[in-house]
Amino acid sequence: DAEITQSPRHKITETGRQVTLACHQTWNHNNMFWYRQDLGHGLRLIHYSYGVQDTNKGEVSDGYSVSRSNTEDLPLTLESAASSQTSVYFCASSALSLGGSDTQYFGPGTRLTVL
Amino acid sequence: AQSVTQPDIHITVSEGASLELRCNYSYGATPYLFWYVQSPGQGLQLLLKYFSGDTLVQGIKGFEAEFKRSQSSFNLRKPSVHWSDAAEYFCAVQSGATNKLIFGTGTLLAVQP
Numbered sequence: 001d002a003e004i005t006q007s008p009r010h011k012i013t014e015t016g017r018q019v020t021l022a023c024h025q026t027w028n029h030n031n032m033f034w035y036r037q038d039l040g041h042g043l044r045l046i047h048y049s050y051g052v053q054d055t056n057k058g059e060v061s062d063g064y065s066v067s068r069s070n071t072e073d074l075p076l077t078l079e080s081a082a083s084s085q086t087s088v089y090f091c092a093s094s095a096l097s098l099g100g101s102d103t104q105y106f107g108p109g110t111r112l113t114v115l
Numbered sequence: 116a117q118s119v120t121q122p123d124i125h126i127t128v129s130e131g132a133s134l135e136l137r138c139n140y141s142y143g144a145t146p147y148l149f150w151y152v153q154s155p156g157q158g159l160q161l162l163l164k165y166f167s168g169d170t171l172v173q174g175i176k177g178f179e180a181e182f183k184r185s186q187s188s189f190n191l192r193k194p195s196v197h198w199s200d201a202a203e204y205f206c207a208v209q210s211g212a213t214n215k216l217i218f219g220t221g222t223l224l225a226v227q228p
Contacts, residue, residue: 031214042205042218043159050214058215090158094214102147102214106159 002027006091006107014115019078021110023091031094032074033104034058034066036087043090049074081114088112117142119208121219128196129227136191136222138180138206147209148189149216150180154202162204165189176200201226 004025013019023032030051035043045058047066055066063085065077078085088111092104118141128134140146147166151159163174170182180191189206206219 033216035218040220042220043216044218045215048215092159092216102209103149103161103164104214104216105161106151108158 004091004093004105004107006089006110008110009108010111012113012115013081015081015083017081019081019112021076021078021089021091021112023074023076023107024072025091025093025105025107026072027093027095027105028071029093029095029105030071031102031104032068033092033094034064034074034076035090035092036060036085037090037109038087046076046089047074078112081112083114086112086114117208117210117217119206119217119219121204121206121222123222124220125223125225127225127227130198131195134191134193134196134200134224136204136206136224138189138191138219139187140189140206140208141187142208142210148180148182149207149209150174150178150189150191151205151207152176152202153205153221159205162191196224196226198226198228200224 007022033048034046037043044060049055049068090109091107094102094104120139149164150162153159163172165172165182203221203223205221207216
């Protein structure tokens, strides 16, 4: 069965360190998204991609970067982790259908703690 | 700008009672609307979605939602709640032009025996 996986599921790091969260999907979806979930804010979009070599900033992109070298993966990098980036991170993917309806499928999430 | 409001942060209902979770959206064009459910420590699971057509949408686990354009609402309902429905529920609106989802802040549902 097609799925979307995230690793690690839990991560503790220190302020200032570089951290990369992995997202891998086997749906062969062109669109991939990264969100962070915080109490009182719901899910907020960090970065997204419509295909290989395409990346776009979301509403809370400062301090994060992504790269898309293939269809299956969209790793999220925190260049220099800050305590404000302690959160739960979700990856999602959807089929290509710009201008039409679409459904995003979510991974299980990564809980990141920055000390 | 697009936005989604879920006015109820926390709701408690008794098992077997009916449920309605409120969702209001702000969007200039015809919206694509979604309800997701998140169980503790889990990812988000799609309950149902509205793209067009019949304004009453049926979803999984016995949930339904009604799109009311005049009220800019997409409320989620279930006639009889089960203890396993205890979770957090998120309403979201999607732009057809960008496929980006805008989420509400969520409603946490507790179910009393």
